[in-house]
Amino acid sequence: PAEDEARIDEIKALLEANNAVLVAHYYTDDAIQQLAEETGGCVADSLEMARFGARHEADTLVVAGVRFMGETAKILSPEKRVLMPTLEATCSLDLGCPADEFSAFCDAHPDRTVVVYANTSAAVKARADWVVTSSIAVDVIEHLQARGEKILWAPDKHLGGYIQKQTGADMLLWDGACIVHEEFKAQGVEDLKSLYPDAAVLVHPESPASVVELADVAGSTSQLITAAKELPNERLIVATDRGIFFKMQQAVPEKTLFEAPTAGNGATCKSCAHCPWMAMNALDNLAGALRQGTGEVFVDDALRLAALKPLERMLNFQA
Ligand code: 13P
Numbered sequence: 001p002a003e004d005e006a007r008i009d010e011i012k013a014l015l016e017a018n019n020a021v022l023v024a025h026y027y028t029d030d031a032i033q034q035l036a037e038e039t040g041g042c043v044a045d046s047l048e049m050a051r052f053g054a055r056h057e058a059d060t061l062v063v064a065g066v067r068f069m070g071e072t073a074k075i076l077s078p079e080k081r082v083l084m085p086t087l088e089a090t091c092s093l094d095l096g097c098p099a100d101e102f103s104a105f106c107d108a109h110p111d112r113t114v115v116v117y118a119n120t121s122a123a124v125k126a127r128a129d130w131v132v133t134s135s136i137a138v139d140v141i142e143h144l145q146a147r148g149e150k151i152l153w154a155p156d157k158h159l160g161g162y163i164q165k166q167t168g169a170d171m172l173l174w175d176g177a178c179i180v181h182e183e184f185k186a187q188g189v190e191d192l193k194s195l196y197p198d199a200a201v202l203v204h205p206e207s208p209a210s211v212v213e214l215a216d217v218a219g220s221t222s223q224l225i226t227a228a229k230e231l232p233n234e235r236l237i238v239a240t241d242r243g244i245f246f247k248m249q250q251a252v253p254e255k256t257l258f259e260a261p262t263a264g265n266g267a268t269c270k271s272c273a274h275c276p277w278m279a280m281n282a283l284d285n286l287a288g289a290l291r292q293g294t295g296e297v298f299v300d301d302a303l304r305l306a307a308l309k310p311l312e313r314m315l316n317f318q319a
């Protein structure tokens with residue numbers, strides 16, 4: 001629509017005037033992903049978003065995603081201004097892991113190395129020895145296990161269970177879940193597979209174990225896009241937020257992508273497979289943030305320094 005065109009032009013001009021760069025997650029709207037691409041920003045998974053923001057020389061990072069992504073950017077680049085289209089965009093994993101309860105859990109298990117998923121608040125990260133994202137989690141836990149360490153993992157029980165299975169590590173799991181991925185149903189994926197037996201199944205490991213078991217490839221959003229390119233299959237069943245289809249379809253224009261069913265009867269449900277918090281990012285509030293400086297992310301200094309340590313461990317980790 002013409003309105004969107006005008007907004008897009010405005011955002012492009014504002015990005016330039018502010019020496020700002022747009023860092024977007026694969027689950028945000030197509031228009032935002034396209035804008036990031038066209039303006040020299042990045043569209044990526046959470047690990048690549050963190051790396052890109054930390055390395056980029058812009059004065060302002062505009063992070064289109066959810067709150068933890070903006071906080072991570074600010075922790076890694078305190079000298080930059082970090083803006084988000086809305087600070088209301090949270091994550092069920094972050095919400096399900098309050099810092100005080102988590103801290104008590106850590107206190108009760110002092111013999112364990114604390115590894116937290118990036119989808120957490122700065123205060124939870126500040127209690128951790130390591131932060132990981134889904135693209136690096138298995139490698140980091142393998143490394144810790146080889147050193148004989150026992151793990152306390154939070155918050156995603158499905159991702160934690162998956163890592164445990166992959167590595168055989170001794171892991172104590174926090175009871176958290178992603179409301180989007182938890183909805184994918186094994187029966188629905190099996191039904192779709194029986195219609196298209198030649199299809200490969202790609203699954204984000206925040207999904208339940210019964211769904212991950214059906215996967216030809218399980219991995220982070222970037223790893224799933226890479227797999228879509230590398231697999232020979234013409235049809236792909238994808239169990240992650242449908243926002244990923246924009247870049248995945250670009251990467252494999254000749255292939256047919258199916259959204260993994262979120263109901264046991266094989267039907268897809270309109271409100272599922274899309275993160276309600278990622279969906280809060282829009283052209284209007286993105287323009288507003290740049291125009292008025294709203295949605296600026298601040299992280300308390302002491303907290304920032306404490307959270308920086310486990311984040312830097314992740315960024316410096318080589319498998
Ligand atoms: P990725 O690191 O795989 O992009 O995951 C982030 C996320 O929030 C998945 O729900």
Ligand code: SF4
Nearest residue numbers: 066091092178180275
């Ligand atoms: Fe959090 Fe799930 Fe949304 Fe990702 S998709 S931001 S894990 S609620």
